[in-house]
Amino acid sequence: MLSPDQLKLAAARKALEFVPEDAIIGIGTGSTVNIFIEELAATMKGRIKGAVSSSEASTARLKAHHIPVFDLNSVDEIPVYIDGADEINHYLHMIKGGGGALTREKIVAAVAQEFICIADASKYVDVLGKFPVPIEVIPMARSLVARELVKLGGHPELRQDFTTDNGNIILDVYGMHIAKPVEVEELINHLPGVVTCGLFARRRADVLLLARESGVEVLR
């Protein structure tokens, strides 16, 4: 039986096939992406121009491998964005932000032509919401947003001892049964004080590389 890390490695290796030569690619955040960065550095470092990163953590890892990191504002196009997910359904809607990088991830993903999600089979679900939905919130709006989330049927919990790369807090919302991810994403994103929520439904993944015991499945 393959370990979770072996499955992540299989998905990460498959993702290399989607990386165009000589391009600036988008890089997400998290343990699966960390494995992808290692593989990218080992096999393709000299063959890409560099990356736009979605977090300070990924930036540090890319720089440690001497992969050039570009400011998003200096880049016109990103052909592919490679990132993991906390949950993903068969429409390729996702919950992201377990590592707190959701806002920058959503920004880079919005520029990318193709979002390639790399995940092990444990992330693939019928209905989103077992994993608590992370929401990045401006600190002064914490109580207001928490009250509104309770009205939407959620149980928000402040992520302890955590500040995002943008200086904000995260509310993790438990108990949301998300049958209509696009609607829920919009409802939450419209609450005053919310920077963004970890539902990636409006901008979903274009390709899912799902690592199973039997191999990596390519889903579109």
Ligand SMILES: O=C[C@H](O)[C@H](O)[C@H](O)COP(=O)(O)O
């Ligand atoms: O903020 C973190 C990101 O959204 C990650 O993509 C997500 O949490 C999945 O991370 P991992 O690959 O560690 O499961």
